[in-house]
Amino acid sequence: MPTTVADAAAVAEALWPAAGAEAWDAVGLVSGEPAAEVRRILLAVDAVAATVDEAVGAGADVLLTHHPLLLRGVTSVAADRYKGALLARLIRADCALLAVHTNADVVARGTSGVLAARLGVDVLAPIAPDAFGGGIGRVGDLAAPTTLGRFASTVASVLPATAGGIRVSGDYDRPVRRVAVCGGAGDAYLSSPAVLGADVYVTADLRHHPAQEAREQALLGGGPALIDVSHWASEWLWLEAAAEALRAALPDVEVTVSELNTDPWDFAVLPS
Ligand SMILES: [Zn+2]
Numbered sequence: 001m002p003t004t005v006a007d008a009a010a011v012a013e014a015l016w017p018a019a020g021a022e023a024w025d026a027v028g029l030v031s032g033e034p035a036a037e038v039r040r041i042l043l044a045v046d047a048v049a050a051t052v053d054e055a056v057g058a059g060a061d062v063l064l065t066h067h068p069l070l071l072r073g074v075t076s077v078a079a080d081r082y083k084g085a086l087l088a089r090l091i092r093a094d095c096a097l098l099a100v101h102t103n104a105d106v107v108a109r110g111t112s113g114v115l116a117a118r119l120g121v122d123v124l125a126p127i128a129p130d131a132f133g134g135g136i137g138r139v140g141d142l143a144a145p146t147t148l149g150r151f152a153s154t155v156a157s158v159l160p161a162t163a164g165g166i167r168v169s170g171d172y173d174r175p176v177r178r179v180a181v182c183g184g185a186g187d188a189y190l191s192s193p194a195v196l197g198a199d200v201y202v203t204a205d206l207r208h209h210p211a212q213e214a215r216e217q218a219l220l221g222g223g224p225a226l227i228d229v230s231h232w233a234s235e236w237l238w239l240e241a242a243a244e245a246l247r248a249a250l251p252d253v254e255v256t257v258s259e260l261n262t263d264p265w266d267f268a269v270l271p272s
Pocket of ligand 1: 185235
């Protein structure tokens with residue numbers, strides 16, 4: 001019996017149960033024929049023109065992305081809108097689109113769990129525990145204390161390079177041992193006890209006001225230094241762990257990870 005799109009979706013459900021997704025999320029099969037055969041799966045963080053082209057060009061039968069292409073209300077999939085154009089391209093190429101989003105954030109080998117492991121963090125607990133023994137974000141300790149500056153260099157060496165690089169809020173020589181991490185946009189957890197109790201918080205998409213408020217509060221009452229990284233980079237690391245899990249469950253399917261950088265920023269300019 002050949003592996004089908006429905007089989008691949010069932011394996012994804014077993015690895016990353018949809019019940020673990022946030023209430024606002026939209027995970028699972030976005031487009032595609034459940035009965036169609038699957039020989040190749042391509043994994044990417046984002047469904048964008050570049051990754052859809054890559055999937056179609058590689059003859060993939062499923063494009064599995066972390067970010068759902070359809071999340072907020074969509075009233076048109078006309079091909080002069082990019083979402084419609086991408087879906088039309090995928091459907092014509094018989095390539096299904098499958099989204100595994102916050103349901104992959106909460107599990108042990110999820111986005112934050114993998115990021116923490118790659119940064120050398122011995123995980124103690126989720127930042128925001130859920131009802132299933134997992135949860136968003138991870139907090140834990142480094143094997144040995146280091147400084148904020150050295151730890152930031154570790155972060156830079158572990159993550160794929162992006163135009164925005166890595167931004168740090170805090171003293172370069174500040175001692176760091178307890179680390180909180182949240183792959184993707186983690187500003188919602190800046191005042192969580194697990195984050196406030198850490199020496200540094202690594203996450204993405206930190207804006208002026210949330211970052212400044214956390215920094216000022218830390219000066220007054222204690223709190224973590226901040227390391228702001230690329231959203232895409234912080235979640236891209238998870239794809240290889242996801243691919244390994246899919247290969248183990250679907251040994252007849254070729255599973256590959258997209259190496260394309262889908263961070264939306266192309267370059268940064270510093271004053272000379
Ligand atoms: Zn994300």
